[in-house]
Amino acid sequence: MPIGKAEAKAKAPSHAVSSGDTIEELRRQYDRLTQSQKRIAEYIIEHSQEVAFSTVDQMAERLDVNPSTIVRFAYRLGLNGFTDLQERMQELVRGQLSRISDPVSESEAAGHLEGTSFGASLSHDWQNLHHTIAGLDDATFDHAINALARARRVYVVPESSSFSVAHYFARVLDRLRSNISLVASNDAFALPPLIEVKGEDCLLAFTFPPYAKATYQVAMWAKENKAKVIAVTNSPISAVGQIGDIVLLADSTGIGAQNSLVAPMAVANALLNGVAAAKGTSALKRYNRRDRLTHRWDAFLLKLGNSD
DSSP states (O other), X not given: OOOOHHHHHHHSOSSOOOTTOHHHHHHHHGGGSOHHHHHHHHHHHHTHHHHHHSOHHHHHHHHTSOHHHHHHHHHHTTOSSHHHHHHHHHHHHHHHHXXXXXSSOHHHHHGGGTTSHHHHHHHHHHHHHHHHHHHOOHHHHHHHHHHHHHOSOEEEEOOGGXXXXXXXXHHHHHHHSSOEEEOOTTXXXXXXXXXXXXXXXXXXXXXXXXXOHHHHHHHHHHHHTTOEEEEEESOTTSHHHHHOSEEEEOOOOOSSXXXXXXXXXXXXXXXXXXXXXXXXXXXXXXXXXXXXXXXXXXXXXXXXXXXX
């Protein structure tokens, strides 16, 4: 049944979303949506290209809902119907495509592995990485780097699936600046440092499906204590993604039973390089002091700085 524009506008919120903020509005409203509305929100986020170039009837058929439900949902976001939603998704997709400038295509890089299980896995990781890079916003990334560089203390929170990425991130960040805590959210003995979390601190959580409840609880504790929360996650409507002050998205889907951590690791590495640049001389001095100490202990087989 068609829905009248006047009826739909009556249901729209007074805080109409500005251009380019559709995904942020979905993130903000997600917890208050009905189950059918959440399905629409998830579809918009996960299938932006399909939304950009499909009709409302085609989208309704895929979601098994009435087209009028999608139109009403668009008005709820403060948009002028489905056409407005579609235009915003087209703008998003165009922006993503324009940021992918690598002249080497996935097919060229992995063509010689076609037909193998490992080739399919590597191709999928390539796609994850490209999609992640295309979706990153430079202002948001700068905001995250500044928070990590300037915070009094940084708490890094992993969960089981992303522990390796978080451990690497915390270890390298500790070489660049002081006051770094790696807090395993499922370890009660690792949580006491969070008692001292303050508003001038920053918590970075790596969180991917199936999303550990403890990671969300730790992030909420930091939020309640006014610390800045950064989420590196796969979706803006993941539990920590919804409460994060800064959200960096990284695709984590894999072709096997496990998640792929290639894109999350790339995001972690980019953050570390950004912090190193932001801290400048102080980071370099700390890094060099750490290297001198490990050399004194003869910790490694390979000596950094050797000419050969």
